[in-house]
Amino acid sequence: MENWLVIGGGGREYALAQTLAKAPDRQIYVAPGNVMMNQIPRVKTVAIDEMAFSKLAYFASGHHVQCTVVGPEQPLSAGIVDYFEARDLPIFGPNQQAAQLESSKVFAKQMMQQHHVPTANYREFTDQAAALAYVQTQQPPLVIKANGLAAGKGVIIANTVQAGAEAVQKLMTAGSDKLLIEDYLQGEEFSLFAMVQGTTFITMPIAQDHKRLADGDQGPNTGGMGAYSPVPHINNSLKQAAVDEIIKPILTGMADAGTPFNGFLYAGLIKTPAGIKVIEFNVRMGDPETQVVLPQLQTDLGAVILQLKQGKRPQVQWQQDEFYLGTVVASRDYPRSVVNGRQLPTITDAKVTVSYAGVSQAGSQIVSHGGRVLMVTAHAKDLKAARTAVNGVLDANVDQTAYTFRHDIGFHAID
Known part of the structure; x- marks a missing residue:
């Protein structure tokens, strides 16, 4: 073994x-x-x-x-x-230096600027008064980001000047020593993952996640409430453009700077009228996208990793015929507060798979422990059928006084 x-x-x-x-x-x-x-x-x-x-x-x-x-x-x-x-x-x-692509928003922006990777215009601030003064002169919406790691929740989109000022105060009071204030990019967001060794890489199927808590992209930002893959309206030519304009130049730039990137690279991208731009890089697989991307892999993941580590470009097969869609079940009051110790839903339907996250042992029982508790995933020839399968199982088995979930995952492609 x-x-x-x-x-x-x-x-x-x-x-x-x-x-x-x-x-x-x-x-x-x-x-x-x-x-x-x-x-x-x-x-x-x-x-x-x-x-x-x-x-x-x-x-x-x-x-x-x-x-x-x-x-x-x-x-x-x-x-x-x-x-x-x-x-x-x-x-x-990635090593600690290369991991700055995620751990330092400023490092990531500087790398993108130096290597002509398209992204939103931005200003950085270490002084709260200066940031507040800048917000007053800008036309909302604005994107305000904490510089360091924030578990997917260090970004606030402010639709008014007042909301922008409150966001600056909130993030700086929470201990952010540096803020980025960016132009808001309008368009269709999607996620592109690559497995990388230096400048050798393979890409994965495109995914789209759903950050907002409630249906219709309402409510606060979360770590992610569901995802689907592939994304039918992000076609192969758009994916190739993302590879040529974003993945290749950032990996070449990192290698040239003496900080070659190894591991999983996540590019959070947006298709705008001016082309594809980077919202953010992460230096690991996304959650919940991993749960709808990896099941599509038909090649052994371990063999792919070992071949990359040997400097080889592996031949990788992905399924081509179906869509994978998954919905996260979260603690009822997530993300504001979390009640642990709730009985887990019992899901035995063979049409879906369940991946578990926020769970723990309490005596002889396994109970909820954390914000995002589990994710239910289905695959089908069309997205609507996959979503119908997931929603049917969730409505039949999940106590909605104890848990919350969305019913509209995939709506950008379905509705």
């Missing part, structure tokens, strides 16, 4: 572990994982925190781990790859 280690514990890591475990000769360990992962064949959780680098490295060394795959951004931005590589432990992900 070949041992692999996945770091993280959410829905993204559930999908990563499940995909790697499809190989019958492979044992997947997930640290810290979540209790439901132990029900996946050939997957075991390990009670080590994702930030406990020395314990993780000791485990990987002692278990002769073939490769460690890092799910979340925090350990990457804190240098887990550097820590493992210093000990000759194979790991897939």
Whole structure:
């Protein structure tokens, strides 16, 4: 048996572990994982925190781990790859310098400017008074971003000058030492993922996620309430334009700067009347997009990672015939507050798959623990059929006094 280690514990890591475990000769360990992962064949959780680098490295060394795959951004931005590589432990992900593409919005913007990667115009501020004065002179809507990591929630779109001022105060009071204030880009958002080793890469099917809490893109921003893939109105020529104008130049620029990128690269993109532009880069797979992208992979994920690490460009097969659509079930008051310890919905319908995130063991029961608890995914020949399957299962099985979810995932392509 070949041992692999996945770091993280959410829905993204559930999908990563499940995909790697499809190989019958492979044992997947997930640290810290979540209790439901132990029900996946050939997957075991390990009670080590994702930030406990020395314990993780000791485990990987002692278990002769073939490769460690890092799910979340925090350990990457804190240098887990550097820590493992210093000990000759194979790991897939960017080192701390390269991870600044996500951990520092300013670094990302500077890299994009230097390498002519299209993105929104912006100004950066370290002084609250100067930022507030700038907001007063601008025409809303404005996009206001905290410089560092914010679990997908450090971005506020302000539709009025007053909302802009409140956003500046909120983010700076919350401890952001630097803000970016950007022009608001109008258009269709989509996600493009690549698996990368330096300037060698393969791309994945396009996905679109849904950040707002409620139907019709209403309510506050969240970590993501659902996703679907592929996206029918982002065709192959648009995808190729994104590769040529964004993925290739940013990877070449990173390599030329002496900070080559390795791992999963997420490009959050928007199709505007002036062409495709970058909203943000992340240095890991997105959650919930991973749960609708990875099930489309027909090649062994572990083999793809190892070939990339050897500097080879793997031949990768993706399914071509169906759409994958998934809806997140979150704690009722998410993202404002979270009530833990709720009974999990029982979902046994064979038409859907369930990936678990915010769950924990309480005595003999497995209960909710966290904001986003699980995700229900279906695949079908058309998106509407996939959504109908998901919604039918959710309406029949989920207590909507305890949980919240959207019914309109995929509406950009369906409605």
